[in-house]
Amino acid sequence: MKNSIFLFIFYISSQIIIANNPEKTINGKVIDEDNNPIPFANVYIENSTIGTNSSVDGSFILSDFTHKKVILVVKSIGYTEKKIPVDFSKSNSILLNIKLEEEKIGLNEVVVKAETKATQINKSGFAVTSVDVKPLETRPLELNDVLEQTPGLKVRRDGGLGSQTTFNLNGMSGRAVRIFIDGVPMESFGSSYSVNSIPVSLIERVDVYKGVVPVELGNDALGGAINIVTKQLNPNDKKNIFNGNASYQYGSFNTHRGDVIANWRNGKSGLTSRLSMFYNYSDNDYKVWSDEIKIRDYNEFLPDGSRNPNYLKVVEQGVKVRRFHDAYKSKGAKFDMGVTGKRWADQLLYSINLSDDYKELQHGPRMIKPYGERFTESKTIAHSIKYLKKDLFIDNLTFSLDGQYSLSQRSVVDTTTNNYNWYGEIIPPVAGVTPVPGEAGTATLNVDDNENYVARASAQYQFNQQHSLGVNYSYNRYVRSSDDEMQAAELRNYGSTNTITKQIAGATYQQILLDEKLRNSFFVKYYNNLLEQHRIEQSGSTYDTLNFRRPDDNWGYGAASSYELNDRVRINFSIEKAIRLVNTNEVFGNVSDEIVASTDLEPEKSMNVNLGGIFALHRDGLTELSLTTNLFLRDTYDRIRRNIIVSGDDSYSVFQNIGHVNSKGIEAQLDYKIAQKWHFMLQGYYLDSRFLEKYSSNGSENLNYKSREPNMPYLTANASASYNLGDLFRQGDFINIAWYSSYIHEFDFDWSIIGNQNKPVVPTQFINDVSISYRFANRRTTLAVDARNIFNTMAFDNFAVQKPGASIAAKFSYRF
């Protein structure tokens, strides 16, 4: 054991790959009844991730086996699937000729067995897009780039790597969309282990639930949930396993990203461990040239000593400048250790997850004033334990338990009295004028300390093939204390703590009826939300602690249903009464953020409905045309909004329920595949989100009644084309070339109904990306190059914040 760990660490640190086992391979050819080759047939090993496609001449090679006996599955559209047992006990190299019989059209018995988990989830009835990340892991992409291709989801970023990200999902955004990593709310991992930093190669798939969220994801997700599922170790393997992968990417703006994952398992003892590490760095020094970029004259006096009439005025606008203070660095390591495949535990794992990040801030919410020194830093340490057992005590009872304790800290540093221009130069100070510290207006050394406890338990009992019942409970306690020693004494927090304790209990009843054609699940959720605030206030020379407490009970319920009309049509329907709970700052206020209390604030409630379908429009031996579509409705009451109120001579924020918002929309995706070689995709999304509250709280009529909700992309379209080719230079190599275009129609930043000149608008954009990736014949090494925004157009997700122009990145991955 000790030696193994030592060896394993040696592997990681040296990154020298030792290939010790003689490789087992299957060389084969897929042919039809007339002995013609069948190209692009799907060939894989049952219950594994090993698989390939046959090439144009029907041939294929599979390697990388650990078992002595495997089942080889071969299938192709229009042919009956074939399973062939393969035994390596005599030879490490097997040659096979596989003859497939043509499928009899009209028989209704084709059951696709080897569906991925992603496919299974897409069949659950929930409006969910499960993105299988594995095919993308060799490309130089961020997780955000992957998510962006999900219909109905718009990832909005403030800039390059590490920049602030918000998700718009079917017209809901902000805290209405919850992110999870393996079911644990992402906040628990701190900002350093997030969608910005987590390496794609660590991810198995991402499930995007729209509006209706299953009970297992225990949080108040009003508008939907994004669950990032990381790769799990296979507990049923009786062989010793040592494998992993490493990748490194380099690209524009001095972007470096590297990650290493290594898995180790002793087949006999079931001892399992894994180490994963990542490192991200980018200067993000991309060029920006929008109208917000104003170059001013900072010469107060002319050479003759007279006042410069152009002093502080714009001398150039929209010039190309490089961002100079936008670097991002994050790194992390996660180590899992435990046993798998034991009689008493299918999985019992302890994990420790460490990460930190550093982010320079180039500007505030708009690109008005460039900052040269302001930055944030965060770090997290998280311990977790996970236990899973199928058939606990009795058959068909699955039990899982997991818990996480994490400590994270985030600080903002802004104390400089320097000011910078867009060339990154310090603006000369003015004689006689005392500079005010803090580039963003107020000096800050704010530190947030977060403590998070998550515990989740679930049990599922399968009565028979048709019926099962599951119960879930999750406990989430989040404690945040903040302090800012630079803040004015009367506003300072002095380490005041905010605590949110959310307990969510739920039950799901699932049925599979009508010969597995109809799947229904009905669920109910109970939310208990306890808000506590301990506010320390200075009063003269003493400190008083004020205690606030508000418990809150809410119920939610829903159902999801999926019906397979025939082998070409599947209809999904789901509905949920969803809740977005209130938090401590919203209810009790926060002195240092100048938020006043709003003790009667109601949680946001929404009735979310989805009706969608998957239609195989056309299918023959060579081509396949399918349509995936979803109609959605989000009927939200008590929408929470941050308002400004004036009290005395000052203005404060207050959170208020502003009323009723109704969103309807449609998303659709057409996929056309030719012989698994070509894949064309066309995707469209339209949202109609309207404010439906006629009167405001003070009784005045809302002129924006029935207006479209602002700052929400409502018309988008994406298209892609990709081409695969195997055996290009050598047998076994593989190349993929892809083009991706995205269109976002312009949208108003503010309500469109008022005013008609100088309105802030996020402009229409059309962005094109291309990628090429090549897997070498050894099947272990992949080299991929992605070029983004190839026409170097001005790109915006948010008003007046320009995203990167053209960029290129290359990634090298190695699997061992």
Place this chain on the structure above:
Amino acid sequence: MIKSKLFYSIMLLSAAFTFSACEDESNGTKPGEDTGKTFHIGAKFDDDDSQVFLASTNNLEEGSLSFVNNGYHLNPVRSARVFTDNSDNIYVFNYGGGDLQRLTCTDGIYTKVDDIDVTNVMGGTAHVRPWKINEETILIHNINAEDIEDSGNGVIKKPLMYSVNIDIPALSIHSTMETWEIEPTEWDIENQAYPFRVDAPTVLDNKIYYGVGRRLFDGDADIKLTGMHTIVLDYPSLTNPKYIRTEKGHGNTNGYRGENMHAIDGYVYQANRAASAEDATMLLRLQDGEYDEDWEFNITEALGRAFNTNNWYHAGNGICYMSAQFFDAADENNDWGVIRIDIYNKTAIQMNVPMSDLFGYQQVKVIDDKMYMAISPVGTSGASEPAIYIFDVNSDDPDAVTKGMTLDSGNIFVEGIY
């Protein structure tokens, strides 16, 4: 009658030199006639200070003006302040963005023609306040207070005052005040308070008078702030600052977004913002850099009802209209009315206009013998009829007011006529 009109004209002319609201008295045209004279109406939408719009009209007396699909979005970072001059320039200060812009308007289309970023001359902060003091100058000013440890007294404040003088319409820096550390005065130490804001600057002769807002070191402390205060500087050099006080009234004198100080007939007049019904709203005056301790006008007493104010306007001849928030008003959404005061005769009457919210009101228009002010009552279930009200300056009858152009009924608040 002729005599009084002549006197009135002279008064208006002299007033025109001292404050901007009177810029149009002498052009002899009536705003009811469509003469091509453009007025700008500023409005804030949905209680959001960063959604501020300007729309133009040639007629304040009849018809209607709507911001629905009409108007120029000023698009400020936090909020916007608007001023106009006699040459049809519009000045917009972007509070939070730090730039002072000059706009022009032709046939309802607004164009930004120039801007200057003042953050650098204000020590780097964009949260500063502007004021147009005459046809040549806009002042930008601020107090930045930082915490300092005072031995024995805990944390106190060190207020630093900034001011800069900008030439208009050129938008160029004329002079910059050397940052002034306001030393703690006796009265500040006694009140455990400090000056946190200056605003409403008013020029008279070679001096500039700033209204002062004070705040307690500890906002929760049970100490009553006493006195009224002014900071006086030499003008236009912005030198020789002095921080002065009177105890004739109690409350802040910086106003909010509307006018709170006026130079009238050789004196600078100033009102306080009463903190409670126990404090009277006082009008005091200053001259030669000092309070005139022999003159006061207790408006609360003259009116016979407790109220406070943060904006009032001189319509000429010592007649002023003051927005008044009544402490005993029944409807908390509509607790402001308008009172007419005569500073020479020390009389005050409440005008018969609907109650509304005038807390953030910015600007009125005075033309000939009429004052135009937008009044937007907050309705119950939308029932409100916002309009521009036309006050007959010469009449002391509470009903000497008529309804002019009507405005949008709803969650848009007209905050000024420019």
